[in-house]
Amino acid sequence: IGEKKSVCPILEADWDDLWDQFDERRYLNAKKWRVGDDPYKLHAFNQRESERISSNRAIPDTRHLRCTLLMYCRDLPPTSIIITFHNEARSTLLRTIRSVLNRTPMNLIKEIILVDDFSNDPGDCEELIKLPKVKCLRNDQRQGLVRSRIRGADVAQGTTLTFLDSHCEVNRDWLQPLLHRVKEDYTRVVCPVIDIINLDTFSYIESATELRGGFDWSLHFQWEQLSPEQKAQRLDPSEPIRTPIIAGGLFVMDKSWFNFLGKYDMDMDIWGGENFEMSFRVWMCGGSLEIVPCSRVGHVFRKKHPYVFPDGNANTYIKNTKRTAEVWMDEYKQYFYAARPFALERPFGDIESRLDLRRKLRCQSFKWYLENVYPELRVPKDSSIQKGTIRQRQKCLESQRRKNQEVSNLKLRPCVKIKGEDAKSQIWAFTYTQQIIQEELCLSVITFFPGAPVVLVLCKNGDDKQQWTKTGSRIEHMASHLCLDTDLFGDGTENDREVVVNPCESSLMSQHWDMESH
Numbered sequence: 192i193g194e195k196k197s198v199c200p201i202l203e204a205d206w207d208d209l210w211d212q213f214d215e216r217r218y219l220n221a222k223k224w225r226v227g228d229d230p231y232k233l234h235a236f237n238q239r240e241s242e243r244i245s246s247n248r249a250i251p252d253t254r255h256l257r258c259t260l261l262m263y264c265r266d267l268p269p270t271s272i273i274i275t276f277h278n279e280a281r282s283t284l285l286r287t288i289r290s291v292l293n294r295t296p297m298n299l300i301k302e303i304i305l306v307d308d309f310s311n312d313p314g315d316c317e318e319l320i321k322l323p324k325v326k327c328l329r330n331d332q333r334q335g336l337v338r339s340r341i342r343g344a345d346v347a348q349g350t351t352l353t354f355l356d357s358h359c360e361v362n363r364d365w366l367q368p369l370l371h372r373v374k375e376d377y378t379r380v381v382c383p384v385i386d387i388i389n390l391d392t393f394s395y396i397e398s399a400t401e402l403r404g405g406f407d408w409s410l411h412f413q414w415e416q417l418s419p420e421q422k423a424q425r426l427d428p429s430e431p432i433r434t435p436i437i438a439g440g441l442f443v444m445d446k447s448w449f450n451f452l453g454k455y456d457m458d459m460d461i462w463g464g465e466n467f468e469m470s471f472r473v474w475m476c477g478g479s480l481e482i483v484p485c486s487r488v489g490h491v492f493r494k495k496h497p498y499v500f501p502d503g504n505a506n507t508y509i510k511n512t513k514r515t516a517e518v519w520m521d522e523y524k525q526y527f528y529a530a531r532p533f534a535l536e537r538p539f540g541d542i543e544s545r546l547d548l549r550r551k552l553r554c555q556s557f558k559w560y561l562e563n564v565y566p567e568l569r570v571p572k573d574s575s576i577q578k579g580t581i582r583q584r585q586k587c588l589e590s591q592r593r594k595n596q597e598v599s600n601l602k603l604r605p606c607v608k609i610k611g612e613d614a615k616s617q618i619w620a621f622t623y624t625q626q627i628i629q630e631e632l633c634l635s636v637i638t639f640f641p642g643a644p645v646v647l648v649l650c651k652n653g654d655d656k657q658q659w660t661k662t663g664s665r666i667e668h669m670a671s672h673l674c675l676d677t678d679l680f681g682d683g684t685e686n687d688r689e690v691v692v693n694p695c696e697s698s699l700m701s702q703h704w705d706m707e708s709h
């Protein structure tokens with residue numbers, strides 16, 4: 192298939208003598224999983240399995256065969272690799288670094304900058320700087336990944352910045368194709384294809400290449416299949432894929448371009464939303480985003496965050512995404528608020544300096560972005576928000592939330608007013624996506640049998656278990672065609688009814704609901 196594009200020898204470094212200074216066994220043994228402990232407790236992945244695997248292990252080369260025929264010249268400029276971490280497992284952190292040292296030509300690594308985001312154990316920096324090329328900074332308080340990455344970028348000496356998560360394994364020749372694209376055009380921000388390191392078994396799994404980043408109006412990232420037309424246009428499977436948004440953790444960007452475009456929004460905390468802000472800004476202010484299929488990096492995808500969000504996970508995500516919407520989305524931010532009505536009342540700090548930046552850079556409008564970069568994102572016809580109490584006679588639907596919990600209970604309780612206002616736990620919104628939502632939680636039904644309890648879970652767009660239609664005074668669950676109802680199975684008292692779904696029966700008063708707007 193095809194001819195070799197350019198022929199340059201790849202020099203692999205001989206690291207052996209450099210490794211002597213680092214006592215790997217001592218480093219790993221000091222923080223090992225102990226028999227009897229839950230191996231998922233600290234990191235939300237199988238720590239025990241990770242520790243069984245060598246830090247040097249081989250992984251399958253998942254690139255298309257065509258990629259193996261491309262050769263990259265050695266005159267690519269060396270890059271600064273920036274890895275921030277907060278309480279990362281030693282085994283995964285070390286494997287990330289070793290995979291970089293093993294599978295990257297030495298002359299392309301300016302340095303590896305670790306930023307320890309105030310992990311409980313300060314020992315990682317002290318040990319890991321014994322590794323070749325490795326520097327380490329430690330924050331003296333928790334900053335979150337955005338400010339940590341900026342700190343790393345500010346000290347970087349390379350002309351490009353390469354960001355990685357702290358639980359990755361880079362694959363063969365991962366860096367050259369990325370640096371090549373940025374060298375050709377410094378306004379490109381480029382990502383590898385992110386392969387999957389299974390969180391239970393740590394097996395390395397190839398992911399599909401014909402994907403790009405997308406999102407919905409609630410500003411949740413999702414991978415999207417290329418359309419049939421886009422696929423048909425791709426004659427060469429090694430060609431980069433332009434993407435509306437990047438996943439966020441793994442990318443290469445020219446350092447001057449990073450600085451010129453305003454780095455990151457410094458007021459975003461802990462985790463989340465920064466990839467939207469970065470992606471909108473890059474596209475709208477003259478750059479582009481792409482995924483390079485010949486570059487492969489494995490990443491441990493987790494189901495939840497193992498670390499603490501000092502302000503709560505949902506609050507932080509809403510603050511960060513709201514900042515993005517307010518600065519970059521112009522009048523289209525109404526669709527974000529229609530999908531996340533409770534974000535409207537949330538504090539999001541001062542955005543003046545980011546608005547100044549946008550003016551100074553003379554960036555395009557969000558309308559331009561939608562038309563030119565992401566025409567596939569449908570603009571909803573209706574962005575109205577219906578918000579208020581959901582009543583059954585004198586009683587109200589009420590959430591019983593525990594702080595920072597992702598699931599909470601639902602009850603029918605006497606309606607409560609506090610200083611003339613409806614109680615927060617009794618205010619709901621019907622969204623245009625047909626969800627019944629309170630803060631970040633949605634009414635959902637897990638099983639579809641009559642009498643099944645209605646629960647409150649994290650909202651997920653496109654999940655028909657969370658969709659409801661209101662016809663007259665009935666609220667029907669779309670996936671099961673059952674109706675919102677209450678019964679006495681709770682503690683048996685009239686004051687504490689359980690909320691359930693039952694076959695629709697218009698004569699039943701317990702299926703009769705009124706929405707009283709707020």
Ligand code: UDP
Pocket residue numbers: 274275276277278279308333334335336339355356357358440461462493496498
């Ligand atoms: N991280 C950090 N400070 C934080 C939260 C996260 O430095 O307050 C690091 C984390 O250790 C990881 C990267 O940021 O290297 C991305 O976080 P995570 O892997 O949890 O996000 P995900 O990949 O699940 O989106």
Ligand code: MN
Pocket residue numbers: 356357358440490491
């Ligand atoms: Mn990660």
